[in-house]
Amino acid sequence: MRRTDPEGHGPVRYGPPLPGQGLPVLPELRSVLAAAADRADAEPSGGGPALLDAACAYWSRRGLPTAHDRVAAAPGAPALLLALTGALGGDVLVPRPCAAWWAPQARLLGRSVFHVATPAECGGIPDPYALLETVRRVRAEGGEPRLLVLSVADDPTATVAPPEVVHETVEAAMDEGLHVVSDETWRDTLHRPHGTVLLSPAEMLPGEVTVVTDLAGAFLPQGWPAAVARFPDNDSGVRLRAQVLDVLTVLGARVAEPVAAAAAYALGEPAGITERLTAAVRLHAHVAAAAHRAVVGAGALARPPQAGRHLYVDLGPLRSALGAHGVGDAQDLEDFLTARLGMPAPGGHRFGDDLAALRVRLGTGPLLGATDEERAECLTSPSPLELPHVQRALTLLGSAFDDLRDDAQRWEPPR
Secondary structure, three states, X not given: OOOOOOOOOOOOOOOOOOOOOOXXXXXHHHHHHHHOOOOOOEOOOEOOHHHHHHHHHHHHOOOOOOOHHHEEEEOOHHHHHHHHHHHHOOEEEEEEXXXXXXXXXXXXXXXXXXXEEOOOOOOOOOOHHHHHHHHHHHHHOOOOEEEEEEOOEOOOOOOEOOHHHHHHHHXXXXXXXXXXXXXXXXXXXXXXXXXXXXXXXXXXXXXXXXXXXXXXXXXOOOOOOOEEEEOOOOHHHHHHHHHHHHHHHHHOOOOEHHHHHHHHHHHOOOHHHXXXXXXXXXXXXXXXXXXXXXXXXOOOEOOOOOEOOEEEEEOHHHHXXXXXXXXXXXXXXXXXHHHHHOOXXXXXXXXXXXXXXXXXXXXXXXXXXXXXXXXXXXXXXXXXXXXXXXXXXXXXXXXXXXXXXXXXXXXXXXX
16 A cells, blocks of 8 residues: 555554444443453453343344354454355455455465455345356456455445345355355444334355344444354354454454443343434434435435445545545545544545545544533434534535535536
8 A cells, every 4th residue: 555644544544443433422322331340350261151141132132043052242343254265265355345354364374365245226135146256257367255244234335234135145155165255343223113124144044154243333333343253053153252262362363341231231222222222323324315415416426324433435426526636545534634624534445445445434523523411412302414513424424425426516527
């Protein structure tokens, strides 16, 4: 990569964190963490009984009965994916674009990572035909593809893969002998939970798929790292879990006991947790839809966001206007929009997209206000988009993109 930002966004091979909630920590979670604050130790490698019980119950409520010897916990999903990649061996396939933290885990182990094009209707899932062709090409060149990482509710594109696409892709992966890891960090943040069908690959093939969920997606603050994995429901799943625990032990990747207490409480989904999650998802859905209208109205391209706290924007149609500002690639675009908007705008190259493509991920958390009081007000307001601080943030966002549209129109050659 030709340069990095000295102010801290680091080499491009390192991606940005998950989109933040932008909300105050739920008081109930603070109380649980505080009550366990005198526990100075960490959980055993793979998680303690209470956390594993909560994870099993969480998946069982989602139609995936789970036993203790099929579950492990770690301080964040990257540690779990690193352990899985180390245990499974071989080359790794991921969609393009994909979550920024997937590829570095494999590259850290010296594994090759191959990006596969996604279908037109969604991100997060490789196109099944492109997947088959990529596997064929990698094997012809002497590679050994073994692992496919995908996400049915996606970061960065904020889309949810249709069940029929999930079926076709997972069947193609199984036909080629690939182990599937399904990152379901965002499955509980569907903007229209009663109008969007989310199919986990593990529901299709519970004996062939490992599910990973980072609790920073729906349940915990980012600074309280905890994630859980559900392994295949057979003897090979038991063996894979044992191998993953070996790696986690070597890494010293154990969840702090206060965080584990909060994670177990959140995974139990008591009323306070579910009410906050419902309110937060509704809020981010409203703000994401407003942001989507603003960027599309200015001539940029973006799929309608369906999950999470973000949207993925393609500014290719505004390339001429951006070029006048010295923006020629995704790194330039990241620098330009981050300064212009006063909020993180990581470029698509951080998610495995082509550096030349002018794409960015925009989070909705920074649009909720500058103080805890403003953000909390967003949660309780019946019309959060009408709050002055949210209006100002959305107006700034819309103005920045409208200015680019106007510039592009001025410099468009006469017909």
